[in-house]
Amino acid sequence: MCDSCATAAEATTADGTERGGGLSRRGLMAGLGLGFGLAAVGLPTGATTASAATASAKNGKWANPALGRFPAGGHYGAPRGGAAHAGQDVSNSTGTGVYAAAAGTVVRRSWGGGLTGRTGNALVLSHGGGQYTYYGHLSAYRVALNATVAAGQRIGDMGATGNVTGPHLHFETHSGGLGVTVAPVAFLAARGVDLGGGWPRIDPGASGATVVVTQQLMTQRGYGLVADGQYGTVSSDAVKRFQNAKGLVADGQVGPATWPHLVYTLRQGSGGSHVRALQTALNRRSAGLAVDGTFGAVTTTAVRTYQGVNRLVVDGEAGPVTWQALVG
Incomplete structure (x- = not known):
């Protein structure tokens, strides 16, 4: 997991989801003796009216950025030397595919992604509306700076660059501006994606x-x-x-x-x-x-x-x- 990847001034979700609370580890690969993660507990059921469907955030526009397991201590808000872990770690082998969580533009492609407390090769995607995603500790880049990417497109390879204990993706979600982090598991679950590797949810009104x-x-x-x-x-x-x-x-x-x-x-x-x-x-x-x-x-x-x-x-x-x- 990340030995750093922290910031002292992170925002939480409205209900403080996952702040320091930890997550159960959920494996994905049967071939490695790990079972696919179950869908997150307590997710809302599908919309049953046209108006609810139109408002649903489970609109098919988001994708799981990587397959792997959640390592102990790699959750959002975990302590990092007086600060808090800014994202969710997903562990797998070096070279495992990393994919864009949504359509957007590559606005950072550098060591640490230009954010305080981060290390390793990183990408930052802008999705518009003040939403950004961060992908850290990459072993390789597969997109250029300023490139336009589609949801699910391969953008890099998982690695162990920077201050880490092993290969993994350090994944962050930012909402309200770059630097305003929110809990990635809850953020993606609200958009129909199980970061632990489960089946997605799409509601009427979705596209793509x-x-x-x-x-x-x-x-x-x-x-x-x-x-x-x-x-x-x-x-x-x-x-x-x-x-x-x-x-x-x-x-x-x-x-x-x-x-x-x-x-x-x-x-x-x-x-x-x-x-x-x-x-x-x-x-x-x-x-x-x-x-x-x-x-x-x-x-x-x-x-x-x-x-x-x-x-x-x-x-x-x-x-x-x-x-x-x-x-x-």
């Missing part, structure tokens, strides 16, 4: 690549949706019918209860809209595939590459563990 993935999977399930990336009334009504048919709460939120029923286990030779969904999800993680619905050698290589970079079992098969990592 994860919505396209959902629509393509729903089409394979027989619901014939247009994959336009807009989670409007037609798509949400179809999801509610699907949920009802599966005996689930028919709230229209695509979350931890719905995803396992929606995805397929796919391998080379598969074909159809579910493969298009897989290719779309891989492209969200920088694979650069043609979305043709054919699971051939190129898609197999992309799956294996993604699994290897993220320390999953490298078998070229897109099962639940790989899907969960891709869409998270």
Whole structure:
């Protein structure tokens, strides 16, 4: 974990979530003997009205920045020599992929990211509206300063540069201006992302690549949706019918209860809209595939590459563990 990565003047969330409270460690990789993290306890359920859906922050625009485990003492607010830990540490091997948590612009690319108390190679992304994310201790950069990035795009590699005890990503969320940190786990959970590695949550009114993935999977399930990336009334009504048919709460939120029923286990030779969904999800993680619905050698290589970079079992098969990592 970080030996520094602290500041004495950090802001907390409104309810002080996680300030000095610690977090249970949640592993992600079955191949390393670690189980995928459960969804955060106490998250609100999906919106059930159009107005609530429109206001939901679970809008498909955010992504999990890295796979790994939460090390002891690496939580937001942990003591750091009279100051407080400014982010959440996510531990994994050097070279593990690091991804943009949301679309934005690279505004810092330097040692420590230009912030007090930080060390190591770092990136800072601006997402507009006073929101920023910070990625520290990188072993490699994969984007340039001032580059525009998409949510889920690979931007760097996990490492152990700076004052650390081992390789990990030091991840921070800033809201209200750069330097005003908030608890990353709670911040992302409010936006439908489980930093511990669980399935994401998207509500009616969402848009983007994860919505396209959902629509393509729903089409394979027989619901014939247009994959336009807009989670409007037609798509949400179809999801509610699907949920009802599966005996689930028919709230229209695509979350931890719905995803396992929606995805397929796919391998080379598969074909159809579910493969298009897989290719779309891989492209969200920088694979650069043609979305043709054919699971051939190129898609197999992309799956294996993604699994290897993220320390999953490298078998070229897109099962639940790989899907969960891709869409998270």
